[in-house]
Amino acid sequence: EDQVTQSPEALRLQEGESSSLNCSYTVSGLRGLFWYRQDPGKGPEFLFTLYSAGEEKEKERLKATLTKKESFLHITAPKPEDSATYLCAVQALNFNKFYFGSGTKLNVKP
Template sequence: EDQVTQSPEALRLQEGESSSLNCSYTVSGLRGLFWYRQDPGKGPEFLFTLYSAGEEKEKERLKATLTKKESFLHITAPKPEDSATYLCAVSGPGYSTLTFGKGTMLLVSP
């Protein structure tokens, strides 16, 4: 059974204080690793898809990386508007079901 574990559960940063979120996964034949952002009361918003170990993707202050066992979401010089829950999900062989982690709640203080 596919499993996704995210850490830490919650992270509090000062504005400008860079950090990383971790997503460890177990899946038999990774097809894709997805990062989403979820604001309170809203649906998950797609950020990145990574397909193979060594791949990296960037968007503004966010950079996602992938190894054979985990993915990191690096946040550089975060701003208060980056505060949200960040969700990691994986897809394996077969149909396009996503297995989600429980998320990391990020709070960036001014």
């Protein structure tokens, strides 16, 4: 069964304190892994797509990496405006379906 698990459920950081979010997945053939940011009361906003193990993508203070079983979202020197819920999703070989994890709620204190 295709499954996505994210950890931790919640993370509190001080401004400038770097950390990583984890997304582990089980899928019958991976077409792509996606990271999203979701602010309260809003739809998820697309951040990155990763297609193969060893691939990395960067955007400002965020860097996403991918292995054969998991992905990490590294946050370097976070700022309060990085506070949000970060969602991970996988697209199976039956490319019509996208499966989401339950997210990591990040709170960055000034």
